[in-house]
Amino acid sequence: MDWAGDTLMKLEAQALLRQSLREGGAQQTSDGYLSLYQSWAAVPEQVRSQFGSEPARDGEVLEAVVRNAGEEAFLYLLPFQTETGERRYLLSRHNRADIETLGEEFFSAALMHSLLTTLAVFGLLFALFFWLIRRATQPIAQLSAWAQTLGTRARVDAPHFEIEELNQLAQRMQEGVSRIEAFNEREKQFLKHASHEMRTPLAIIQASLDTLELQTGEAGKASLRRAQLAGANMALLSSALLWLARESPQALKRERVTLDTFFQAIIEDHRYLLTGRDVAVRLELSSDIIKIKKSLLHIVSANLVRNAFQHSSEGEIVVITDSEGLRLTNPINPEDADANVEGFGLGLELVRRICDKLQWRFSVDLTGDGAQVNVIWSPTSHS
Incomplete structure (x- = not known):
């Protein structure tokens, strides 16, 4: 507001100076609100007394408050030099009420313009920031998209990045x-x-x-x-x-399997592993017929039965089958639990890989006194 007022007084001073030149250089030129004086002596005494001695600096607006009949007014004095180096004095007088009214209006307008300007600036900054973020993250997104092609047939050479x-x-x-x-x-x-x-x-x-x-x-x-x-x-x-390894010349065929006959044969083939041990085998075998990759089912089942027979402690081994899968439990000595887990070795890893490739669900659960193995073959393998 001070800057705007000072600038306005300087513009008025130039206008009154031109008016004074047209009037032949009168000691005082006025437009009703502003007065232009040709010298410090031409300024009224009551005004000079408000500002003290003659101002030493040009171009600086001086302010004074005067009281007359209970009313306050503001005096503004602007000393300046003309193009010829002569000194002039511009005097402006305004009532406090007028200043406050105009000040409020000016402040409201300035605040609104400042708010709009601030919003515009922040909008531009946000747009610039968003553009910079996108520019910075775009190479990362390109790198991520390219990395997803690694190890696939769609792999291409790495793009060239600016970074x-x-x-x-x-x-x-x-x-x-x-x-x-x-x-x-x-x-x-x-x-x-x-x-x-x-x-x-x-x-x-x-x-x-x-x-x-x-x-x-x-x-x-x-x-x-x-x-x-x-x-x-x-x-x-x-x-x-x-x-x-996907190197077999032909895919393994699905064959019809009668579950009870199939698993009874596997159990009998491995029963010699229980010779001389106090271990019983309880079979709960379904007579369902399913269509499945028989050779892989035989490898999975034989490995699990052999491991159960080899690593079982005294007690009862239970083999349960139905059209959905196989569950096999055997007792183990808690002190030998770690040895039993290690005893699966390649057999367990082979079973896991076969089940993963066939999308069968395979799990091994060890408790304090037993182990339970579950194999659920995919429903899509049924006839």
């Missing part, structure tokens, strides 16, 4: 994924070759065992039977490993 650190990060990510893929490929090839190499000696062993069965009497047939069972399981295991 060099992002280029370095993308390169490290690509190198890391390449190393992992190379490692997985080596393991896959090893699994493939190992499974293929197993097939020939397994076939020779199986043929030799069949020949020995014909040449051996009844006393040795039980041992030969277990050896033949082990060979058959190894052949199934080899097929399963190739299937897990």
